Amino acid sequence: MKRSIIISGLSAVALVVACATNPFTGKSTMALVPDSQIFPSAFQQYSQFLSENKVLKGTAEAKKVETIGIKIKNAAERWLAANGNPTYLKDYAWEYNLVDSKEVNAWCMPGGKIVVYTGILPITKDEAGMAAVMGHEVAHALANHGQQRMSAGLLQQAGAVGVALATGNKSQEEQAAFMQYYGLASQVGGMLPFSRAHESEADHIGLLLMAIAGYNPENAVYVWERMSAKAGGQAPPEFLSTHPSNETRIKEIRDHIPKVKAEAAKFGVTFK
Numbered sequence: 342m343k344r345s346i347i348i349s350g351l352s353a354v355a356l357v358v359a360c361a362t363n364p365f366t367g368k369s370t371m372a373l374v375p376d377s378q379i380f381p382s383a384f385q386q387y388s389q390f391l392s393e394n395k396v397l398k399g400t401a402e403a404k405k406v407e408t409i410g411i412k413i414k415n416a417a418e419r420w421l422a423a424n425g426n427p428t429y430l431k432d433y434a435w436e437y438n439l440v441d442s443k444e445v446n447a448w449c450m451p452g453g454k455i456v457v458y459t460g461i462l463p464i465t466k467d468e469a470g471m472a473a474v475m476g477h478e479v480a481h482a483l484a485n486h487g488q489q490r491m492s493a494g495l496l497q498q499a500g501a502v503g504v505a506l507a508t509g510n511k512s513q514e515e516q517a518a519f520m521q522y523y524g525l526a527s528q529v530g531g532m533l534p535f536s537r538a539h540e541s542e543a544d545h546i547g548l549l550l551m552a553i554a555g556y557n558p559e560n561a562v563y564v565w566e567r568m569s570a571k572a573g574g575q576a577p578p579e580f581l582s583t584h585p586s587n588e589t590r591i592k593e594i595r596d597h598i599p600k601v602k603a604e605a606a607k608f609g610v611t612f613k
Contacts, residue, residue, distance in 0.1 A: 364426045365483050365546050376485070380432060380452040387436070387454035395441040397459070403439040406457050409472050409554075410437030413479045414453070416553035419608060433482070437475075445571065449478035451485070464567045469551075469560035476547030476554075476561075484542055544590060545597050552605035557612045558598050565591050 362369050397403045414435050421429045435453040442458040449455045455478055457471075465471040548558040569587035602612055 363484055364421060364424060364429060365480070366542055376432060376451070380434075383450040383452050383454060384434060387450050387456075390456070391438060391440075397439045397441055400439070402459070402462060405468060405471060406439045406475070407437045409468060409475050410435065410455055410479070412554040413472065413475050413550050416550045417479065417483055420549065420553060423608070430483075445568075447474050447478050449482045451482060453479070453482050455479065455482075464564060464571060466563075466567070467560075469556045470564045470567075472551040472554060472556040473547065473558075473561035473564045476549075476551040476556075477543045478547075479550060480543040480546035481539070484539070484546060540590075541593060544594055545601075548594065548597055548601045549604055552601045552612075553608050553610055555610055558594075558601045558605075559612075561594050562591055562598075565594065 414430075418427075418430060421427060430453075433453040435455075437455045437457070439457050439459060443460045444458045445460045445464060447455070447457040447461055455475070457474065457478075461474065465474050544561070548561055551561070552558045565587055569591070572587065605611070
């Protein structure tokens with residue numbers, strides 16, 4: 342019991358000490374693993390991924406991905422400078438690549454390493470649609486969601502150790518049951534809502550970035566409507582998913598658009 346108390350106490354202290362306030366969300370977030378460790382690892386993994394996949398270079402679509410990525414990055418820099426954080430991106434090493442894959446997806450690693458799959462091009466359709474996707478992915482990096490997920494994973498592991506120690510005097514069957522209950526509860530009640538919150542944050546930040554970059558944020562609605570049509574209703578219940586449902590996302594995006602347009606107007610960008 343004493344050991345479980347010590348572990349819980351250390352986790353609580355780590356959570357209090359290792360926090361950082363993110364300028365885009367205004368929230369104090371978990372940072373148990375520093376960017377100085379995360380970024381080099383992410384850059385190495387990104388390089389390895391590119392070496393193992395077909396990266397398209399020089400095509401119109403590949404150039405579009407890079408051009409839009411730079412515009413979104415510049416929008417982030419403008420917003421940060423205007424809000425008193427001009428050096429926030431100093432350790433980021435931006436890179437934008439289009440990869441030949443049927444997968445309908447795009448992603449961004451910590452530090453600004455972005456991949457867009459060709460499979461998502463029918464969903465994005467045009468430059469504004471691509472800006473919506475790129476804004477969302479860049480937002481994950483800017484909000485340090487990778488760092489937060491790693492931190493949450495460490496806390497989840499610490500909790501599992503605590504459960505194991507607390508049930509050490511019980512039978513193997515009881516220990517297995519407690520661990521199963523903990524795993525289910527921490528996943529459905531903790532990790533999955535955590536992930537869905539990150540997706541919503543990335544949607545909101547991405548809207549802001551695409552708007553400051555000059556793209557009407559209403560285009561994000563059209564992207565998710567096409568994504569919803571593509572899914573054809575084949576999705577797990579929202580509470581069992583890492584992402585909000587398409588319906589939830591579309592509603593939240595619509596609700597957020599007026600605020601985003603008002604913020605973009607501060608940078609001289611207006612929409613009819």
